[in-house]
Amino acid sequence: MAIIEVNQVTKVFGTDPESILRLMDDGWNKEKIYRERKHTVGVNNVSFSVNEGEIFVIMGLSGSGKSTLVRMLNRLIEPTRGSIAIHGKDIVKMNKEGLIKVRQKQISMVFQKFALFPHRTVVENVEYGLEVQGVDKAVRRKKAIESLTLVGLGDWANSLPSQLSGGMQQRVGLARALANDPDILLMDEAFSALDPLIRKEMQDELLELQEKMKKTIIFITHDLDEALRIGDRILLMKDGGVVQVGTPEEVMTNPANEYVERFVEDVDLSKVLTASSVMRRPETIGLDRGPRVALQLMRESGISNLFVVDRGRRLIGVITAEDASVAVREGRTLEDIVIRDVAVVDKDKLLYQLFDICSTSKHPVAVVNSNNRLMGVIVRGAVLGALAGNPDQRTEQPAEVKPASTEGVSANV
Amino acid sequence: MSKLPLDKWVESIVDALETGLKPLFHVISVIIEGIVNGIANTFHWLPALVFIVLATALGYYLGKWKFAAFTAIGLLLIDNLGLWDHTVDTLALVLTSAILSIVIGVPLGIGSAQSDRVRGIVTPLLDFMQTMPAFVYLIPAVTFFGLGVVPGVIASVIFAVPPTIRLTNLGIRQVPEDLVEAAEAFGSTSRQKLFKLQIPLAMPSIMTGINQTIMLSLSMVVIASMIGAQGIGADVYGAVTQIKTGEGFEAGLAIVVLAIVLDRMTQHIVRKNRRGSNV
Numbered sequence: 001m002a003i004i005e006v007n008q009v010t011k012v013f014g015t016d017p018e019s020i021l022r023l024m025d026d027g028w029n030k031e032k033i034y035r036e037r038k039h040t041v042g043v044n045n046v047s048f049s050v051n052e053g054e055i056f057v058i059m060g061l062s063g064s065g066k067s068t069l070v071r072m073l074n075r076l077i078e079p080t081r082g083s084i085a086i087h088g089k090d091i092v093k094m095n096k097e098g099l100i101k102v103r104q105k106q107i108s109m110v111f112q113k114f115a116l117f118p119h120r121t122v123v124e125n126v127e128y129g130l131e132v133q134g135v136d137k138a139v140r141r142k143k144a145i146e147s148l149t150l151v152g153l154g155d156w157a158n159s160l161p162s163q164l165s166g167g168m169q170q171r172v173g174l175a176r177a178l179a180n181d182p183d184i185l186l187m188d189e190a191f192s193a194l195d196p197l198i199r200k201e202m203q204d205e206l207l208e209l210q211e212k213m214k215k216t217i218i219f220i221t222h223d224l225d226e227a228l229r230i231g232d233r234i235l236l237m238k239d240g241g242v243v244q245v246g247t248p249e250e251v252m253t254n255p256a257n258e259y260v261e262r263f264v265e266d267v268d269l270s271k272v273l274t275a276s277s278v279m280r281r282p283e284t285i286g287l288d289r290g291p292r293v294a295l296q297l298m299r300e301s302g303i304s305n306l307f308v309v310d311r312g313r314r315l316i317g318v319i320t321a322e323d324a325s326v327a328v329r330e331g332r333t334l335e336d337i338v339i340r341d342v343a344v345v346d347k348d349k350l351l352y353q354l355f356d357i358c359s360t361s362k363h364p365v366a367v368v369n370s371n372n373r374l375m376g377v378i379v380r381g382a383v384l385g386a387l388a389g390n391p392d393q394r395t396e397q398p399a400e401v402k403p404a405s406t407e408g409v410s411a412n413v
Numbered sequence: 414m415s416k417l418p419l420d421k422w423v424e425s426i427v428d429a430l431e432t433g434l435k436p437l438f439h440v441i442s443v444i445i446e447g448i449v450n451g452i453a454n455t456f457h458w459l460p461a462l463v464f465i466v467l468a469t470a471l472g473y474y475l476g477k478w479k480f481a482a483f484t485a486i487g488l489l490l491i492d493n494l495g496l497w498d499h500t501v502d503t504l505a506l507v508l509t510s511a512i513l514s515i516v517i518g519v520p521l522g523i524g525s526a527q528s529d530r531v532r533g534i535v536t537p538l539l540d541f542m543q544t545m546p547a548f549v550y551l552i553p554a555v556t557f558f559g560l561g562v563v564p565g566v567i568a569s570v571i572f573a574v575p576p577t578i579r580l581t582n583l584g585i586r587q588v589p590e591d592l593v594e595a596a597e598a599f600g601s602t603s604r605q606k607l608f609k610l611q612i613p614l615a616m617p618s619i620m621t622g623i624n625q626t627i628m629l630s631l632s633m634v635v636i637a638s639m640i641g642a643q644g645i646g647a648d649v650y651g652a653v654t655q656i657k658t659g660e661g662f663e664a665g666l667a668i669v670v671l672a673i674v675l676d677r678m679t680q681h682i683v684r685k686n687r688r689g690s691n692v
Contacts, residue, residue, distance in 0.1 A: 071594075074598055076594055076597055076598060100600045100601075100602060101600070102600075103597070103598060103599060103600035104599065104600030105600075107598075108598070108599065109594075109595070109598040109599075111591050111594070111595060112591075113591055115589075115591040115592050115594065115595035116595075117592060117595070117596075117609075117610060117614075118614070119613045119614060128596075128599055128609075129599040129600065131609070132599060132600055132601045132602070132605050132609070133600070176599075180599070186598075
């Protein structure tokens with residue numbers, strides 16, 4: 001699964017990096033090395049792996065070594081020590097020809113300041129990667145136009161980069177990186193030079209493109225909001241080392257140390273946590289059961305409503321204890337009393353998008369996946385608890401199958 | 414303390430080179446003479462008026478009508494003064510020096526841009542070449558190549574090549590780092606990086622260097638005439654030795670016209686390069 005495996009990679013800048021490695025092994029820290037030997041430790045013993053198809057964000061403040069780290073992934077900067085395996089092959093040991101092949105076919109890069117070639121038209125920029133591979137002119141032109149169309153700039157093929165706005169230029173940068181059809185995309189602060197509105201637009205567009213293409217993306221940023229928005233996983237760097245690796249939610253809710261905590265304390269949790277992180281396991285019943293069974297189940301769990309699902313756990317509706325006891329008296333079936341008009345949200349919805357729906361719905365809100373399968377339920381208390389950062393109020397991820405806690409579900413009223 | 418016999422050392426080195434490398438100097442001499450004569454004969458073969466029309470058209474293409482008008486009037490004036498043939502000889506000498514300077518200078522400039530070690534060797538040499546009075550290296554040039562146009566061209570090249578080397582080096586080093594990184598990140602070989610990115614972007618700088626080189630070699634024509642190079646320089650030199658102020662002025666004016674035309678032409682090429690930045 002891992003497409004990139006970085007193992008104990010270190011980069012020391014200076015005239016004699018080898019000697020510094022020995023000092024580092026003896027326990028010298030970055031400051032002491034700089035003070036006494038005038039060498040800079042850019043990246044210090046970093047290991048991580050990136051899975052195929054994920055957006056892996058490397059995040060840190062300037063000077064944290066993130067740009068150096070990403071440049072070692074395609075050896076624009078030579079690592080001083082360590083191995084970097086791409087598809088299982090260590091590129092650090094590769095010869096020049098092998099490295100050029102990897103850069104041509106497997107890894108593309110998008111740059112902070114776009115780095116478009118000013119003397120080439122937009123389409124000539126986009127086809128550059130194919131051109132250096134020696135691809136036939138007509139073929140590469142066709143691919144370049146396709147790639148440009150993908151980012152919405154098909155009409156600008158013959159313009160010069162200087163005639164485009166910043167946002168458009170970076171789209172060209174993206175198109176250029178995609179034209180080679182690489183497995184891996186390195187994006188070095190790709191959106192940092194853009195103004196906030198355009199940046200957000202580009203983030204959305206990247207996520208949309210990623211939905212279609214399923215590339216492996218290594219995204220460098222110093223902006224935590226950006227990291228949380230687009231990252232499947234985040235690696236936090238400080239002083240050349242790794243502080244924490246985890247999903248945005250793990251980083252937010254379980255900061256590895258004070259540094260991460262300070263980083264994330266200002267972040268709006270409602271824009272990070274998703275419905276699936278605050279939902280509880282639902283109590284369900286099939287439509288073919290009788291109202292008596294339903295009442296019994298509710299009594300046992302101490303709750304006042306039940307979600308009705310079919311055999312594939314697809315959501316049908318909800319029944320309340322009140323309706324069920326009426327049905328028992330009047331001899332009606334669940335079919336008669338099921339309320340089909342239930343508030344439903346997708347499991348990936350962010351909390352801030354749930355406020356409105358939670359406050360107006362009479363029943364707990366159902367959380368479903370894309371196939372309309374019931375994943376969980378959300379009660380108001382859970383949303384508030386999660387925003388307060390109170391882990392006790394939050395329940396397990398759906399993956400961890402645990403019986404629903406009676407206490408929790410009783411709040412379902 | 415007795416004087417260092419530096420003069421003796423240099424002379425013995427020059428003597429050794431002269432005897433040791435005679436065949437090489439002969440070959441160089443034949444080549445340079447061939448180029449100069451080729452250019453000069455072509456220009457002489459063209460009637461002056463045809464040449465002027467062509468130059469004016471080129472001026473119009475590169476600049477605008479103002480520059481074209483200056484070219485036409487200036488060259489007609491030279492023809493009218495009866496200095497046409499000598500001017501054409503001078504032009505041939507200048508163009509030959511320029512061509513040789515480009516052939517030698519651009520690769521050296523590229524080399525210095527790509528390797529700090531090469532630059533470390535080349536830079537002090539250039540300083541030496543530019544500050545050593547031109548008259549001084551006329552002497553060994555004559556020893557090696559005899560009298561005539563060839564040592565003139567050699568001296569011009571030595572005097573004029575440094576700007577091309579320096580500005581080629583500078584232009585390539587000034588290509589923004591992130592563009593070079595981008596070229597590398599997409600898997601360019603060094604050669605592709607050089608020809609597809611660095612040289613095109615360094616072109617304005619390289620052309621400025623070539624412009625300077627042409628101007629410097631033009632300033633050498635009078636000096637070159639002292640060792641027998643034909644051309645308008647010889648007219649200036651003759652006027653000086655015979656104290657003929659009027660003739661000296663006419664010949665000097667012809668050099669000025671030639672200089673302005675060559676300068677503007679190369680400058681317009683630079684500008685055209687900058688504008689039409691398409692490959």
